[in-house]
Amino acid sequence: MRKSALYLAIPIVMLHMPQPASAVDIFRLKIFEKKKPSVLPAPTAADETAAKGDVGRVDALVAKGDLKDALKLARSIVAQRGQTSAAARAQFQIGRILEQQQDYEDAFEAYSSYLTNYPRGGDFDAAVKAQFDIAKTFMDGRKKRILGIAIASNHGKAEKMFAEIVKRAPFHRLAPMAQFNVGQALERQGKPSEALAAYQELVIRYPNDAVADDAQYQIGYVQLEEAQRGSYDQNSRQRAKEAFEDFSARYPNSEKIAQARENIKALSSNDVAGSLDAARFYDRAKKYRAAAIYYNDVIRQAPGSKESDIAKKRIDELKGIVGADALRAPSKALSGADALARRQAQSRVDVASRPDFAGPAVELPPLPSGNVPNMRIPVGPAVEPALPTGDPLQGGGAGLIPAADLPPIPEVKPGEKPAGDPAKPEVEKPAPAKEEKPKSE
Numbered sequence: 001m002r003k004s005a006l007y008l009a010i011p012i013v014m015l016h017m018p019q020p021a022s023a024v025d026i027f028r029l030k031i032f033e034k035k036k037p038s039v040l041p042a043p044t045a046a047d048e049t050a051a052k053g054d055v056g057r058v059d060a061l062v063a064k065g066d067l068k069d070a071l072k073l074a075r076s077i078v079a080q081r082g083q084t085s086a087a088a089r090a091q092f093q094i095g096r097i098l099e100q101q102q103d104y105e106d107a108f109e110a111y112s113s114y115l116t117n118y119p120r121g122g123d124f125d126a127a128v129k130a131q132f133d134i135a136k137t138f139m140d141g142r143k144k145r146i147l148g149i150a151i152a153s154n155h156g157k158a159e160k161m162f163a164e165i166v167k168r169a170p171f172h173r174l175a176p177m178a179q180f181n182v183g184q185a186l187e188r189q190g191k192p193s194e195a196l197a198a199y200q201e202l203v204i205r206y207p208n209d210a211v212a213d214d215a216q217y218q219i220g221y222v223q224l225e226e227a228q229r230g231s232y233d234q235n236s237r238q239r240a241k242e243a244f245e246d247f248s249a250r251y252p253n254s255e256k257i258a259q260a261r262e263n264i265k266a267l268s269s270n271d272v273a274g275s276l277d278a279a280r281f282y283d284r285a286k287k288y289r290a291a292a293i294y295y296n297d298v299i300r301q302a303p304g305s306k307e308s309d310i311a312k313k314r315i316d317e318l319k320g321i322v323g324a325d326a327l328r329a330p331s332k333a334l335s336g337a338d339a340l341a342r343r344q345a346q347s348r349v350d351v352a353s354r355p356d357f358a359g360p361a362v363e364l365p366p367l368p369s370g371n372v373p374n375m376r377i378p379v380g381p382a383v384e385p386a387l388p389t390g391d392p393l394q395g396g397g398a399g400l401i402p403a404a405d406l407p408p409i410p411e412v413k414p415g416e417k418p419a420g421d422p423a424k425p426e427v428e429k430p431a432p433a434k435e436e437k438p439k440s441e
Contacts, residue, residue, distance in 0.1 A: 042083065043081060043083045047081050047084055048084050048085060048086070051077055051081040051090075052086045054073060054076075054077050054081075054086070054090070055086045055089050055090050055093070058070050058073050058093050059093070061073065062096070062097065067097050067100060067101055071094060071097045074090045074093045074094045074097065075090075077090035078091050078094070087118070088114065088117075088121035088122070088123070089121075089122075091110065091113060091114045091118060091121075092111075092121065092123040092126070092127060094110045095107050095108075095110035095111040095127065095130060096130070098110055099130065099134070104134045107134060108131055108134045108135070108161060111130055111131045111134075112168060114127045115127055115131075115168040115169060124169075125172070128165060128168075128169045131161065131165050132162075132165060132174050132177075132178060134161065135161035135162050135165065135181070136158075136181070138154045138157045138161060139153060139155065139185060141153035155186075155188045155189050156185070158185045159182055159185035159186060162178040162179070162181045162182045162185065175206070176202060176205075176210075176211050176212070179201065179205070179206070180198075180199070180202055180211050180214060183195045183196075183198035183202070183215065183218060187218075187222065192222050192223075195222055196222055196223070199218050199222070200219065213247065213250070213251035213254045213256070214256075216246060216247045216250060216251065217254075219243045219247075220240045220241075220244040220260070220263065221263075223240035223243060224237070224267070227240055237267055240267060241268065244260045244261075244263050244264045244267070245264060247260050248260050248261060275294050275297045275298045276298050276307050276310070276311065279292075279294030279311065282294065283314070283318075288321075288326060289327055291314075292315055292327040295311040295312075295314055296311070296315070298310075298311040
């Protein structure tokens with residue numbers, strides 16, 4: 001019993017031991033074996049020559065149409081001689097062969113490996129262009145060709161491909177257009193918020209590119225569609241209007257400037273019409289204060305327009321019906337003491353304003369401190385006091401410090417020792433203290 005328990009404890013102890021550098025052989029099973037990362041040695045001149053010859057054979061096989069053998073040879077070059085200068089060309093050929101075989105997804109991945117592992121290769125631009133064309137194929141789809149296959153549009157896959165291009169080659173000439181297509185793919189997937197973020201990122205990262213004006217226009221267009229879809233969204237309409245206004249200010253020479261201005265005009269008129277409809281709704285419900293707010297909004301949005309005249313006329317009619325006070329916003333409720341003080345002040349003003357009043361002037365009591373705003377600056381123009389003039393140490397009432405009366409200066413005869421300075425009287429020296437004799441006990 002004890003031996004079986006010991007045998008069971010041995011593996012548990014071994015599992016908790018630190019991993020050794022080399023393998024431990026227990027019961028002919030190697031455990032805790034660490035695999036060292038394989039590091040390819042630097043290519044020699046013979047490797048460079050052999051890789052260059054193999055790439056030449058790959059090109060020849062592609063020219064003959066033997067794509068299967070060409071693909072196999074190109075992959076062996078990358079796997080065995082990946083550090084050579086010819087390996088970059090072999091990796092690019094892998095993407096081209098897969099593209100010719102209409103294996104577009106694997107071809108896109110092969111081009112991505114080229115951009116990652118060989119960013120200084122001579123085919124970098126061609127690889128990005130090939131990726132862009134593949135992503136565009138998935139974006140728009142492609143009908144069936146002779147001896148070919150049909151490709152249905154896949155906006156989700158196209159979005160990921162275009163985003164991959166921006167990630168791998170952010171400074172390439174096609175990167176701004178790829179970012180724009182990310183927004184287009186998101187729009188077609190019904191993701192307006194993500195599409196707006198993609199367009200905004202393009203405007204921020206590539207503000208001077210030719211496609212930046214299209215991105216700014218799309219920002220307004222997407223928000224306009226959101227406002228028109230489903231229920232009426234005032235906030236979306238306002239954001240769309242601001243986006244088109246930014247577009248008109250930034251890109252006045254764009255070919256879409258006329259359409260942007262038409263959109264701004266339509267949004268403005270719709271805002272006025274919406275405010276007028278809201279005002280009439282509250283007016284019919286006899287909520288006159290809310291109706292007055294929207295009527296004033298119409299006057300503010302479109303001064304001098306037909307709608308503005310209608311709003312002004314109706315506000316005047318409401319004032320005659322319910323009074324101007326009923327249309328004002330409710331004031332803050334006052335406490336009993338504050339309300340009493342206000343009524344007393346108002347009654348004194350009413351009495352003093354009567355034409356037959358012949359009494360003294362009435363001093364109004366100050367309003368309660370809680371209802372008086374604290375002004376940061378005094379009311380009225382600030383007047384700086386006049387600066388003091390004259391010597392501050394001189395008298396006469398013009399100085400800051402009054403002068404003291406000085407004693408007369410004594411006359412000094414020739415040969416006499418001048419007296420001490422009257423301003424500095426002599427200080428008598430204290431007499432030396434007498435020593436006290438100690439008293440005898």
